Amino acid sequence: MSLEIPFIKMHGLGNNYIYIDLFRYTLEEKLLSEVAMKVSDPNIGIGSDGMILIHPTNKADVGMRIFNKDGSEGKNCGNGLRCTAKYAYESGIVQKTHFLIETKSRIVEAEVLVNDGKVDEVTIDMGKPTLRRSLIPMLGLDSEQVVQEPFPIENNMLYVTGVSMGNPHAVFFVEDITQAPLYELGEKIEKDPRFPERVNVEFIEIMNEKEINFRVWERGSGVTQACGTGACAAVVAATLSKYIPKNQQITIHLQGGDLFIKWDENGHVWMTGEAKTIATGSFYYHN
Numbered sequence: 001m002s003l004e005i006p007f008i009k010m011h012g013l014g015n016n017y018i019y020i021d022l023f024r025y026t027l028e029e030k031l032l033s034e035v036a037m038k039v040s041d042p043n044i045g046i047g048s049d050g051m052i053l054i055h056p057t058n059k060a061d062v063g064m065r066i067f068n069k070d071g072s073e074g075k076n077c078g079n080g081l082r083c084t085a086k087y088a089y090e091s092g093i094v095q096k097t098h099f100l101i102e103t104k105s106r107i108v109e110a111e112v113l114v115n116d117g118k119v120d121e122v123t124i125d126m127g128k129p130t131l132r133r134s135l136i137p138m139l140g141l142d143s144e145q146v147v148q149e150p151f152p153i154e155n156n157m158l159y160v161t162g163v164s165m166g167n168p169h170a171v172f173f174v175e176d177i178t179q180a181p182l183y184e185l186g187e188k189i190e191k192d193p194r195f196p197e198r199v200n201v202e203f204i205e206i207m208n209e210k211e212i213n214f215r216v217w218e219r220g221s222g223v224t225q226a227c228g229t230g231a232c233a234a235v236v237a238a239t240l241s242k243y244i245p246k247n248q249q250i251t252i253h254l255q256g257g258d259l260f261i262k263w264d265e266n267g268h269v270w271m272t273g274e275a276k277t278i279a280t281g282s283f284y285y286h287n
């Protein structure tokens with residue numbers, strides 16, 4: 001079977017995905033995982049951190065599904081949400097600047113900043129973090145929160161803070177971000193049995209009460225330039241650890257650039273950042 005699949009490649013701070021507009025194209029469910037792996041491949045595909053589907057839904061103005069480079073389906077994607085919002089507005093799927101996006105794990109509110117009909121910046125109300133151990137999910141005696149819990153791994157003693165933004169994150173504090181064991185321990189932590197659904201792994205360095213340095217090893221995609229849900233999880237973890245105050249805008253310095261995050265007094269996490277279009281075209285799928 002051969003398919004010519006129209007795509008849009010977009011990124012948020014270098015976290016790039018191949019987007020397929022299912023308002024205008026239909027792709028069979030059984031092909032999704034394989035197509036995600038194929039489009040993500042830099043040698044025989046287009047090259048990306050994964051694939052994102054922008055789809056009709058009766059639960060919100062637009063729906064978003066994310067697939068990682070390894071074909072696994074994630075349940076939320078902060079950079080993907082900003083790019084989905086940009087595309088939905090610019091393509092006319094929505095005719096308003098404030099609208100709802102459905103993800104696998106929650107419905108979020110998006111606000112696009114428009115200049116000359118183009119969206120360069122998006123703010124998303126990412127909703128409330130989930131902190132209960134069993135809902136992150138993380139194995140062990142259930143508890144309301146997992147904050148800097150000893151996490152022995154490969155002869156290292158790390159201290160893990162667990163946060164779900166609809167997808168699971170394990171946050172570790174380091175003294176110097178340039179020494180973060182991203183490649184040495186990223187995949188080992190991602191696939192550690194203490195995380196039954198695997199986990200996204202963030203190493204963060206607290207610079208001051210308003211700035212955090214950040215690196216990420218993503219579940220199913222490895223090291224990426226940025227992770228929006230991870231940046232939200234970082235602010236929640238730093239607040240729970242009492243390194244930063246609540247209800248203050250924090251600048252997260254990711255490899256690909258800065259995100260602006262605030263965990264407000266109502267418990268909602270807000271994320272503001274760029275969304276960029278790289279290319280459009282056709283992907284030729286064969287099986």
Ligand SMILES: N[C@H](CCC[C@H](N)C(=O)O)C(=O)O
Binds near residue numbers: 077
């Ligand atoms: N890059 C995404 C996160 C992808 C999460 C995915 N790796 C998962 O399996 O949860 C972001 O900007 O939030």
